[in-house]
Amino acid sequence: MCADPPWPEGVGRVVLDAVDSTNAEALRRLPELDGPCWIMARRQTAGRGRRGRPWSDPDGNFAASLVLRPGVPAAQSALVSFVAALALHDSLSALTGQPSAFALKWPNDVLAGGGKVSGILLEGAGTPSRADHLIVGIGVNLVRAPATVSADAIPAVSLVAVTGTRLGPQTLLDRLAADFARRHETLAREGFAPLREAWIARAAGLGTEITARTGHETLRGVFETIDETGALVLRIGAQRRIVPAADVFF
Numbered sequence: 001m002c003a004d005p006p007w008p009e010g011v012g013r014v015v016l017d018a019v020d021s022t023n024a025e026a027l028r029r030l031p032e033l034d035g036p037c038w039i040m041a042r043r044q045t046a047g048r049g050r051r052g053r054p055w056s057d058p059d060g061n062f063a064a065s066l067v068l069r070p071g072v073p074a075a076q077s078a079l080v081s082f083v084a085a086l087a088l089h090d091s092l093s094a095l096t097g098q099p100s101a102f103a104l105k106w107p108n109d110v111l112a113g114g115g116k117v118s119g120i121l122l123e124g125a126g127t128p129s130r131a132d133h134l135i136v137g138i139g140v141n142l143v144r145a146p147a148t149v150s151a152d153a154i155p156a157v158s159l160v161a162v163t164g165t166r167l168g169p170q171t172l173l174d175r176l177a178a179d180f181a182r183r184h185e186t187l188a189r190e191g192f193a194p195l196r197e198a199w200i201a202r203a204a205g206l207g208t209e210i211t212a213r214t215g216h217e218t219l220r221g222v223f224e225t226i227d228e229t230g231a232l233v234l235r236i237g238a239q240r241r242i243v244p245a246a247d248v249f250f
Helices: 022-032 080-096 159-163 169-190 193-201
Strands: 012-016 037-041 062-068 102-105 109-112 115-127 130-140 209-213 218-226 232-236 239-243 247-249
Touching: 012 169, 022 037, 022 062, 022 115, 022 130, 037 169, 062 169, 080 102, 080 109, 080 115, 080 130, 080 159, 080 169, 080 193, 109 159, 115 159, 169 193, 193 218, 209 232, 218 239
Parallel strands: 012 037
Antiparallel strands: 037 062, 062 130, 102 109, 109 115, 115 130, 209 218, 209 247, 218 232, 232 239
């Protein structure tokens, strides 16, 4: 059996018993951090998801945020969500030994057995030419799944229910930190192309008809691919639509 990869060099680690939100805690600690740092909490009391939605975090689940200072244009820093999704897919596949159980849902959810096992939230600040900081928040339903937020959303599932594997948050953090560092290095060295290829190979719903809800319209079409910026590409009749941001429903 291969040994677990070591903790990435130069990356900090803070583990807390409880916090309101790991993203909020990361923002509070930002002035004192001089490099990348993971902040994990064994319990979150006010976790947040995309579009300001609450993120339920029962005891035993995983909640952590990674603080980065990317120093690259904001559009490039947004690609880190694909880094995070791929790294989490890598980690869960390795730790459970069941890679076929997992898939990636655009833009940055990880599915297990067809249900939502994880969510990823990016928050940052800076200018269009330079991202000052980026906080990557990751929540994983290791042992308990919260109630599904709406009737048409993908049901939430827990890792242990789908795979039978019970992981502790610290075990996942140790593996995820290494897998994220490896995928992030690929982005820095080779650009988005190899990550895009890897993401598409793991994509849920590819080639099927899906619904994409933006802030002002609902689109229904065939999920063709993602483009070189990470945007969703839909085929709607004879037209091809590029969708930079939306909620996707199968």
